[in-house]
Amino acid sequence: MRTAQTYVDLGLAEARAQWLSIEARTLVAGRRQAVFEPVETLLCLAASLVVDHRRYGGSSNHRAEEPVPTLARLFRRPNSSILAKMANLYGTRSNGGRGEIEAATILLSDSDRLANIYRIIFAAARETGISELRLPDFIDAEDEADGFTLLGQDELDQTVMENEISAATATADRFSLDSRLTERVLAAVMRVGQHRFAAAVLRNQGHRCAFCGLAVKSKETRARRMLIASHIKPWKDSAPGERLDVSNGLAACPTHDVGFDTGLLTVDLDLRIHVAPELRDFAKVDPATRAAFGSPPLFDRLQLSDNAARPGQTYLTWHHNYVYQADLDA
Secondary structure, rough: OOHHHHHHOOOOOHHHHHHHHOOOOOOOOOOOOOOOOHHHHHHHHOOOOOOOOOHHHHHHHHHHOOOOOHHHHHOOOOOOHHHHHHHHHOOOOOOOHHHHHHHHHHOOOOHHHHHHHHHHHHHHHOOOOOOOOOOOOOOOOOOOOOOOOOOOOOOOOHHHHHHHHHHHOOOOOOOOOOOOOOOHHHHHHHHHHHHHHHHHHHHHOOOEEOOOOOOOOOOOOOOHHOEEEEEEEOOOOOHHHHHOOOOHEEEEEEHHHHHOOOOEEEEEEOOOEEEEEHHHHHHOOHHHHHHHHHOOOOOOOOOOOOOOOOOOOHHHHHHHHHHHOOOOOO
């Protein structure tokens, strides 16, 4: 019987052997399916942070969104098996294995640990010839050179997390999950969702500050902190559909990220950058302020590549009305 440690202590060699076993598998109609390997179970856990398995069942399993169909093809299983495993991991079905449920509880309490195991699984998959086309990186955690850190977590302070969890659990089906596990699931979904959003914003804007052009190409942890991907309309104020919308994000260096978040900077619908009047006046007499908020280094307009998704007008209008709260300079 597999214990929780089988999953949370998964090593590269074990993962590689499991992938080879999966690759040798054939799916025969009417034959009982092979027992899930730990790499399969753990990828189903990661997928549950992207897809709500409760939305599908019976006749709707075939409509499950990615990465469910991709994992089903890779594992030689039907969509229904992937969705059932996701449910089992949360203890919502009686046939969930105790060891895997305990492992899910441990990993959902530590998103970085889950992401590191995810990276091991992906490294083993690549070593056994499973390409990105067959197994895409669906939580943006594979390509990290020196350890993994979830991006964009500063927006999710404790108060935001507690309010979100309280609101969600108040309307949850009381028979669906143990309350403590529910909280872990919701927290992990938020953290991974925010990370995926931040990674998408950085890619969209070419890993460059849209305000001054600072670019950081290194994947070293210290260098990555020189660019921040934040919401234009903050997570706490956004509707669910707005929170992962790449057009609700801007990539910026720390100075200009804080300037935008606090309303010292804003951007109009033509993408012109505006500096708050009091800061603009102070920059005329203070060299240090001018060096950060003068022009240069600030561009006249946000610098985006031709193929980048532009910031949404609804989000920019919200920021001007509720954060900047000043007339736009001519």
